[in-house]
Amino acid sequence: MKQVHFSLLSALTLSLTLVGCGSNVKLNDVAVEDRGGSPTAALQAPTPAPAPAPAPAPSVSGRAVAPVEIRSADSAAAGPAGVARVIYFDYDSFSIRPEFQSAVDAHSRFLTSNKVRKIAIEGHTDERGGREYNLALGQKRAEAVRRSMTLLGVAESQIEAVSLGEEKPAQTGSTEESYARNRRAEVNYR
Secondary structure (H helix, E strand, O other), rough: HHHHHHHHHHHHHHHHHHHHHHOOOOOOOOOOOOOOOHHHHHHHOOOOOOOOOOOOOEEEEOOOOOOEEEEEEOOOOOOOOOOEEEEEEOOOOOOOHHHHHHHHHHHHHHHHHOOOOEEEEEEOOOOOOHHHHHHHHHHHHHHHHHHHHHHHOOHHHHHHEEEEOOOOOOOOOOOOHHHHHEEEEEEEEO
């Protein structure tokens, strides 16, 4: 008796679910889109008359809404010109070497004068060491650069420090030269 009630209840639940998920949209109706006309032309059926002139830009609090302008590849979009974006580290170290302090200073000056710009600092390691160790070391390298920049006046909200460990080597190989190129922090502007 219980099995009959369970079967009926299951069938009733399934049928109500299917009815609830149903749709009355006709599948053979295709939306018409007029790419040259006004925004409402996509909702109307095509007519043989020429497309109407575009409507004036909508206004927000009495001002016309300006179109969004995407920046070109100018020098300001990429950060300071002529400044290294890669800071290299010694083996098993996360101390910024003195020869890279000027690059950190230049990026910091650029970010303090451009408060809307943001960067991601990616910490990298060579392939020696375990995966967890390399992720931690890469994070310490990225954090060292971030900390140096915040001490120079850059807002913490402008900087994200992430570790990629050994996952994205700059140079493959098992030579000391390859290892040295992979022990780095990269500054990437957004």
